[in-house]
Amino acid sequence: MLEVIWHARGGQGAFTAARVLGAAASADPDTFALAFPTFGPERRGAPMRAYTKIAARPIGDRSASRRAAIVVYLDDTLFADGWEDELAEGGVVLLNSKVAHPDARVVTVDGSGLAADILGRAIPNTVFLGAIAALCDAVTLENVEEGIRATMPAKLHERNIAVVRAAYDLVAGRARADALPCCSEAAPIEGASGEKEREASSVVSAEPPARIIPQLQELTVAPERFARSTCFQGGHLVSKNAGWRSLRPLVDQQACTGCFNCYLLCPDGTIYKQPGAGSSSTVAIDYDFCKGCGICAKACPAHCIAMVEEGGGRDEALHIRQ
Amino acid sequence: MSVNARTMSDDELFYGHKACPGCGGALVVRQALKVLGKDAVAALPAGCMSATGFNFPQLAFANNAMITPFAATASVLSGIEAGLRAQGIKPDGCTVVGFAGDGGTADIGLQALSGAIDRNDDVLYFCYDNEAYMNTGIQRSSETPFGASTTTTPAGPSHPGCVTGKKDLFAMVAAQGIPYAATASIGYPNDLLKKVEKARDIRGTRFIHVMAPCPVGWGFPSSDTIALGKGIVDCGLWYLAEYEDGRFTLNRDPGRFASVADHLRSQSRYRALTDADIVTIEAHRDQVWQRLRQRCSCESS
Ligand SMILES: Cc1ncc(C[n+]2csc(CCOP(=O)(O)OP(=O)(O)O)c2C)c(N)n1
Numbered sequence: 152m153l154e155v156i157w158h159a160r161g162g163q164g165a166f167t168a169a170r171v172l173g174a175a176a177s178a179d180p181d182t183f184a185l186a187f188p189t190f191g192p193e194r195r196g197a198p199m200r201a202y203t204k205i206a207a208r209p210i211g212d213r214s215a216s217r218r219a220a221i222v223v224y225l226d227d228t229l230f231a232d233g234w235e236d237e238l239a240e241g242g243v244v245l246l247n248s249k250v251a252h253p254d255a256r257v258v259t260v261d262g263s264g265l266a267a268d269i270l271g272r273a274i275p276n277t278v279f280l281g282a283i284a285a286l287c288d289a290v291t292l293e294n295v296e297e298g299i300r301a302t303m304p305a306k307l308h309e310r311n312i313a314v315v316r317a318a319y320d321l322v323a324g325r326a327r328a329d330a331l332p333c334c335s336e337a338a339p340i341e342g343a344s345g346e347k348e349r350e351a352s353s354v355v356s357a358e359p360p361a362r363i364i365p366q367l368q369e370l371t372v373a374p375e376r377f378a379r380s381t382c383f384q385g386g387h388l389v390s391k392n393a394g395w396r397s398l399r400p401l402v403d404q405q406a407c408t409g410c411f412n413c414y415l416l417c418p419d420g421t422i423y424k425q426p427g428a429g430s431s432s433t434v435a436i437d438y439d440f441c442k443g444c445g446i447c448a449k450a451c452p453a454h455c456i457a458m459v460e461e462g463g464g465r466d467e468a469l470h471i472r473q
Numbered sequence: 474m475s476v477n478a479r480t481m482s483d484d485e486l487f488y489g490h491k492a493c494p495g496c497g498g499a500l501v502v503r504q505a506l507k508v509l510g511k512d513a514v515a516a517l518p519a520g521c522m523s524a525t526g527f528n529f530p531q532l533a534f535a536n537n538a539m540i541t542p543f544a545a546t547a548s549v550l551s552g553i554e555a556g557l558r559a560q561g562i563k564p565d566g567c568t569v570v571g572f573a574g575d576g577g578t579a580d581i582g583l584q585a586l587s588g589a590i591d592r593n594d595d596v597l598y599f600c601y602d603n604e605a606y607m608n609t610g611i612q613r614s615s616e617t618p619f620g621a622s623t624t625t626t627p628a629g630p631s632h633p634g635c636v637t638g639k640k641d642l643f644a645m646v647a648a649q650g651i652p653y654a655a656t657a658s659i660g661y662p663n664d665l666l667k668k669v670e671k672a673r674d675i676r677g678t679r680f681i682h683v684m685a686p687c688p689v690g691w692g693f694p695s696s697d698t699i700a701l702g703k704g705i706v707d708c709g710l711w712y713l714a715e716y717e718d719g720r721f722t723l724n725r726d727p728g729r730f731a732s733v734a735d736h737l738r739s740q741s742r743y744r745a746l747t748d749a750d751i752v753t754i755e756a757h758r759d760q761v762w763q764r765l766r767q768r769c770s771c772e773s774s
C-alpha cells in the first residue's frame with residue numbers, strides 16, 4: 152500500500168488534492184484508493200491533514216496513516232522537528248518552499264509561486280499532484296489529469312492540468328533516478344514507533360485563581376492517545392492553539408503609546424497589558440494562542456504593530472496597513 | 474465607572490477557542506464576559522461559538538458554560554436562572570447569559586426567547602449576528618440581508634442572492650415590552666461595552682443584538698472585521714439603538730451615510746450585485762431609517 156500524508160492549513164485544498172490523487176490512482180481498474188481528511192472543528196487557517204491510501208486490494212483500514220512514503224507539506228510553516236518520524240523508509244517529503252532543504256529526502260517545490268503564476272492564485276495543492284506523478288510509479292501524469300477531470304469542477308480543469316504538467320516537468324527534471332521503493336507493497340509498520348510515552352501528570356488543583364489570566368494548565372495532553380483510553384484530562388485551557396499563523400504580529404515597544412486599542416479588539420484575547428518604561432504601559436502578545444488575524448495591526452493608531460512572515464528567515468515586514 | 478479598554482478587567486474568560494482568525498462572534502463573547510465577570514453562567518446553542526468554544530479536551534470558557542439544543546437557548550437560560558435562585562445565588566450573585574447566533578435566535582430559537590420575555594425571566598440574551606448559519610457552512614437565515622450570496626441563496630448572473638431582508642428582532646422584542654433591548658456592533662466597541670454594562674445591572678429579560686462580521690461567510694480578509702463592523706453602521710445598513718422603559722433611543726444617527734456601494738463591494742458575498750441592486754438596497758435602508766427615526770428620540774448625531 153502506498154500512503155500519502157498531506158499537511159496543510161484549512162483552505163489550502165489538501166483534501167481536494169488527496170481525493171484527486173486517489174481518483175487518479177483508481178483510474179486503473181485493479182487499483183483501489185481511499186482519501187479522507189482529518190480536522191477538528193477548528194476553522195480556516197488551522198493545521199489539518201489529509202490522507203491518500205492506494206493499494207491493489209480494497210482498503211479496509213480507514214484510520215489515519217502514521218507513516219507514509221510521501222509526506223506533503225502545502226505550508227512550510229507546518230514542517231517542524233520530528234518530520235522524520237512520519238516518513239517511511241525510503242520515502243520522500245514534498246515541501247512547498249522557495250528554499251532548498253539540505254536533507255536529500257526533502258524535495259522542495261515553490262508550489263505557491265507556480266500556482267500564482269499559472270492559476271493566478273497561490274493555491275498550491277495541485278502542484279504536488281504533478282510532483283507525485285513525477286516521483287512515483289503509482290500514478291502517471293495522464294492518471295492525474297483524468298483524476299482532475301473526474302473530480303474537480305469543469306472550469307478548473309484547464310489551468311489545474313497546466314499546473315500539474317509544469318510541476319511534473321520541474322520535478323521530473325531533477326528527481327532521483329531510483330523510483331520510490333514503497334510504491335510496491337510496503338511492510339506494515341509495527342505499533343507507533345514515533346510515539347513518545349507521556350505520563351499524564353496529576354490533575355491540576357481546583358483552587359480558582361484570584362484573577363483569571365489565561366494560563367496553560369497542562370501540556371501533556373496527547374490527542375493521539377485518545378483512541379486508546381477513556382480517561383483524559385480536559386478542562387479550561389489544557390492545550391495550545393499552535394500552528395494557526397502564517398503572519399506574526401510584532402509590537403514596536405518603543406512606539407506603543409499604551410492606548411490598548413489592539414487589546415480591546417483582539418477576538419482571541421491574546422494581547423495583554425504589561426508595564427512599559429516609567430509609569431507607562433505597553434502590550435505584549437501570547438503567541439501560543441495568537442492566530443495572526445491582523446486586526447491588531449490595523450487597530451493600532453500609532454502603526455506600531457507589523458505583521459511579519461511566520462517561520463521563515465525572511466523578515467520583510469508586511470505592514471498590513473500600507 | 475464606564476468599562477473601556479483601560480478600565481476593563483484583565484480576566485480573559487473566553488480563551489483558546491478555535492474560531493477562525495478575525496471572528497467577530499468570538500469578540501462579542503470575549504468582551505461581554507469581561508463585563509459580566511467570572512461568575513456569569515453562560516449557555517450557547519449549536520453554532521460557531523459553541524462549536525469552537527467547547528472542544529474536547531479544551532474548554533475555552535473560564536466561567537461556567539454549557540451547550541444547549543439549537544432551539545433552546547432562552548429556555549435553558551430560564552432553567553439555569555431558576556436553579557441559581559433556588560440555591561440563593563440569584564438574583565444578584567451573577568448574570569445568566571446566552572450567546573446565540575442569528576439562526577439560533579431569529580429562526581429556531583425565537584419561540585423560546587419570546588417565552589422568556591413573556592415570563593420576564595432574569596436572563597441576558599445576546600444574539601451575535603453574522604447574518605447566516607456559519608457553523609454549518611453559510612446557509613441563509615432570516616437575518617441574511619438582501620443581496621448576500623449564501624449556499625442556499627446562491628447569487629448568479631440573473632439572481633442577486635438572498636431576496637429577503639433582515640428580520641427586525643429589536644422591534645419584536647420591544648413589542649413584548651422587554652425591560653431592556655439594544656442593538657450594537659463590534660465596530661463600535663465602547664457603545665457595546667456600555668450596553669453590556671447597563672444590561673448587566675437591569676433585572677428581568679434583556680436582549681442585545683450585536684452585528685458580528687464573519688470573514689469566512691462574508692468574504693473579506695480576517696484583519697478587516699472591525700472595519701466592516703464599523704462600516705455597516707456608517708453606511709446605515711445597521712444601527713445602534715436601545716429600548717428601555719418603553720422608550721426607543723437611537724445612539725447614533727449619521728446625518729449622512731457613508732457609501733453603501735463601498736461597504737458592499739468589500740465583501741465577496743455581494744460580488745454579483747448590480748448597481749441597480751445597490752440602489753434597491755439604499756432605498757430600503759432609507760425606509761428603515763425613516764421608521765427608526767420616527768420611533769426613536771435621537772441621543773446624538
Ligand atoms: C435542531 C438542529 N438543527 C440543525 C442543527 C445544525 N446546526 C448546528 S449549528 C447550525 C447553524 C447555526 O447558525 P447560527 O445560529 O446563525 O450560528 P453561527 O453558526 O452562524 O454562529 C446548524 C444549522 C442543530 N444542531 N440542531
Ligand code: SF4
Pocket residue numbers: 194491492493494495496497498499521525603607608686687688689690
Ligand atoms: S465561520 Fe465566521 S462566525 Fe464562524 S468561527 Fe469562523 S469567522 Fe467566526
Ligand SMILES: [Mg+2]
Pocket residue numbers: 574575576601602603604605606607614
Ligand atoms: Mg449565524
